[in-house]
Amino acid sequence: MANKNNLLLLFEHPNEPVFLSKGKKPTVFDVPDSFLTDRYRPISNEVQTRAGENVEQRIPVREISVPDLRIPMSLGRNENFSLFIPRHRRIAGRLIDIFMNMRSVEDLQSVAVYARDRVNPVLFNYALSVALLHRPDTQNLDLPAFSQMFPERFVDSQVFRQLREESFVVSSGSRMPIVIPRDYTASDLDPEHRLWYFREDMGINLHHWHWHLVYPFEAADRSIVAKDRRGELFYYMHEQIIARYNMERFSNNLARVQPFNNLRDPITEGYFPKMDSLVASRAWPPRFDNTRLGDLNREADQINLEIGDLERWRDRILEAIHQKFVVNETGQRIELDEATGIDTLGNMIEASILSPNSSFYGDLHNNGHIFISYAHDINSKHLESFGVMGDSSTAMRDPVFYRWHAYIDRIFQEHKSRLSAYTEPQLNYSGISITGIQVATNGGQPNVLSTFWQQSDLNLSRGLDFVPRGNVFARFTHLQHLPFTYTINVQNDSGAMRFGYVRIFIAPKNDERGQPMQLREQRLMMVELDKFAAQLNPGPNTLRRRSTESSVTIPFERTFRNLDANRPADNTPEGLEFNFCGCGWPQNMLIPKGLPEGLPCDLFIMVSNYENDRIDQQLTGRCSDAASYCGVKDRLYPDRRSMGYPFDRVPRTGAERLANFLTPNMSIVDVTIRHENRTVQRQN
């Protein structure tokens, strides 16, 4: 009986042949000769003996008759794999299918071993990850962080030369961490570069990759795609990214990001990623300043689209929004109502296979990524692959990602702004009132949050191919903040025990001109910090909640899941909790950087009626702690309200400012986010 944990070893050293040793405890797969590629089959004995020297564990691989892999193999080993390209999606769908349909873990291991050296390495990682997440017999497996297997997608390429040197020259005991430089993609001459720590944060990019892993927009098995409210979550997660990004821009004296609303305009912002794709042996192509998009005609990628196509889709989508209905493939009208309209639009704009009419409404968001990512070589004349915008693990590095998503968000807001405003009775929770809020870091000033730089070490050895084994660490710098605690005083005058859903948001008080914000603008910058249920006894209640418990984030350790670290045993509730969830905003980025002199913010808390909001389902062991942006695996989204409630719609008449918006069950407090330009080392 095969041990399913061994499957995880197949993720390591993705560019090496499968029979080379893997794992902390040196392990090899005993690969049947017939599974080896043509290069190694004739010399199987020699290479497998050589690879088997000094190993401690051997894993037998059963020889089975292997399913037809022609479709997955039609993507070259050296090509760049992108989920945004329909052809690649179809190929991935086929491979996921193959992995899903293997009858046992043992058979899955065999086919995975066979496929590993034959299909594109990133495709392999993606398809096997999706399969392991969704197969009943493997779903509690803990997937390794993508950044450990393909570190080159997250780190300055220069670092790899040093990593190689360190592994080669120094024995594994005395190796020193290699420092990943800050500020390597651009200089201060580029104002956009002030946001490097956000755009190039490893945790943020990992989150984005994992989000798309959990919510693929295409698969042969429809149930993998058709998750509860996935269209709405697509809208909401990206809306929150834009809100957070804009708040970071205010933290760097920059104006809100300009939506990329004219596809014929040159893109002012250039971007030079300075990373390599080791799979393709190519650098990620840069985009020069002031590049224009062009009509795409790339036969090999089966992409033949004009900018005009995107403009037509956009016009049809806006027409549907303004008419309040979409037309499905059989010509029926589907209303865009308050409850499900946003979900329909999300699937239609992204677009996923759940789109009601993909031939009419097209594939707007995905193709925006494609057009931008090929701007440097629109017709494949120069045999160039896509830029970072073409890949979900790298797209968020590029300033234009936010310009494009700001525009996509504007389309969603076009719909949201047509819904009737929430009324006071809808918002209120009678008998419940908030009497006081305080936020404080441990021992710090009340209502002042503090950010700084932190350096952390990551073991990258699993992603370094063809170098001597042993740990080798890279040290990178990221934003961090002091953990803090919310103290919320809630008065329950209803005379009975009640349950409340506590919703916490933060937004800047002033706009980029220093003027106080109107709520209709400020609501678009409301960043969700937390959401949790609380029991309210009659009379005064004091709720305490730590920032680390946030429903949007996952802890640092989970983002970078180190497989070697002690972790809960499998099949315990804690073990299950640990699973699934690479998805989740990184804890270190919970709050924006703020300004040295302090960024004035409104911290908003609302207690809504949990009886109206709750979803009745069993949540134990389902890793629900980053549910706000990621949902809960195999469960319904754990909040009946529209995502972003109560700020997802325009405020009612009379509520021009946040202060006028408040009903007794809401309250705000002035919070200042202060940034200290110091760097501390993370204690391991």
Place this chain on the structure above:
Amino acid sequence: MTNTDLKALELLFQRPLEPVFTTRDQGKTVLELPDSFYTDRYRNDADDVSNRFSQNVELKIPIQELARKPNLDFAKKLSLKNQFSLFNSNHQDIAGKLIQLFLDAPNLKQFVSLAAFTKDRLNPVLFQYAYAVAIAHREDTREVPITNISQVFPGNFVEPSALKDARQEASVIADTGNRVHVDIPRNYTASDREDEQRLAYFREDIGVNSHHWHWHLVYPASGPVAVVNKDRRGELFYYMHHQILARYNTERFCNNLKRVQPLSNLRGEIPEGYFPKILSSVNNRTYPSRISNQLLRDVDRPDASIEIAEVERWRDRVLASIDQGFVENSSGQRIPLDEVTGIDILGNLIEASSTLSINSQYYGNLHNQGHTIISFAHDPDFRHLEEFGVMGDVTTAMRDPVFYRWHTFVDNIFNKFKTLLDPYNASQLGFDGVSVDYVEAKLGASNAQANTLLTYWQKSSADLAAGLDFGPSADGNIFASFTHLQNAPFTYTFNVTNNGPKRTGTCRIFICPKVDERNQPLRLEEQRLLAIEMDKFTCELLPGENTIRRESSDSSVAIPFERSFRPIGAAYQPKGADELARFRFCGCGWPQHLLLPKGKPQGMLFDLFVMISDYSQDAVQQPTNTPNDACSTAYSFCGLKDKLYPDKRTMGFPFDRRLPNASLAELTGAFSNMAKTDLKIVFSDRIVDKA
């Protein structure tokens, strides 16, 4: 090699990025360093790492302590991870100082120590450059073969996946004979949608690009005067690049493209985009690309600062001095641009060599700064922290289509000067009593047709082990095979009648395309600019009829390519001293496999032109006491080491100036010491596997 010091020097060409204490020579040899040589990173681990790498070695070469540690502050501006550019004047200065330092080392042992000490403290490309220049110019290192640059930094020459494959091959399979040759892909930089791609086999040829580097090794633009100030250096700069363009334009005709357009307007868009895709091992970054229709902009960066207007001013001043017939030196004196030395003055002034330019303050740095502006087009203000593109690096510049556009602009300036000189007259061109009666070029096979030559693709292999740093290939060779143009060897046969006494002549062989891009016959005035030098040699003419035979492989232009790609290691060196000398690679020289242009599948017609000039007018009196040099084979482009250029005529003679006749046929009709014949070059689109 018996002397371990010389061996140590040879080993320092291997694995340029690895610390000096790692094993070299296929894991058989280490250098034993004094403790003070370890860099900060390894000083504390010195015992650990030196033990680690001295296990299982056959030879330990002790390195002497340095009498005095050099001060390397002058090189600080160029960090270990920067790209090094010979077009950049700061980098040139640094290189010049380093060359001086190396040349000043008092004896061989101290030179070895100095090299071992500085290697890990300096930018690796800078080190390899200055080190190779020093080896080539020191008396006591004559014996040390200079490793071909494409083996030291293979990343600059081959598609990067080949390096990945090579690493894989070397780490998975022991060197027991089962390793296969890794294939270096062809046609990877662009598709056929790009017209310029038809010339990729030329632009991206490993031999062409390594020739360019080695030429600059032999002719550094800055450094000790003794090293820089070589005989007719400026003229050779003009001529070598002029010949590259003649060859390039002819290749374009072979591929149904018109002649390359000069980049005479630096304000216009550059339609030719170029995406090099190659990866510099020094900083582990891919060379930046240039998208189609990129505009050039003023460069204002910490490492380079140049306005387009400056280049335009220099151009105008250079052209004004050509029109006026003199240049002014820095003290205001007029120096006439005469027939003999004018071109040499202009070459050093336009390139420009900071050491040799007659007035660099006034005439600036035209050619080099053009490279700079183009190479920074993607990031002129260092906003994006990008290094230069391929045009900034002599090992890579010739890959880019714009190289030829820029050099055509530069060449047009030289040609303008040459055109203002008087046409050659009969006394300069003729050789009384000598007549060339018959000319042919013929393939080796006995049944071959005369004057039909053959080109095809050939697959050859090179050893990449020396350049795979931090790789597992320490235990042996790792071969990569690549495909390049090749020509079948052929023999020239000339029948010459000498109606005078026994005399010596210089035989000059050229080929020229016959028709232009419109398929109209070329006038001699145009054709002379496209004349490709094939060979030049002296010949004894006995009274009466003489038959002169010459093998194509003896060409004075080319060096045999295979020689430069021999595997690293003593096992692959010939044993006899004579053979070893001939085997010695000198690096500079046009690759033999590109001696002939590609031609066309249906055959393309050329004029094969032969002239025998009067050696008494050509001969150069060499200074005495200069040793014979083994690398004299490619002197047409590279000169002779430590000697004068061995032909007194201006380079390119007789095609460098206007000629008294309207067509080549009239010219050969007018002068009996010249002859021409139609030559057909047939390209056969097949790959011959030599690997």
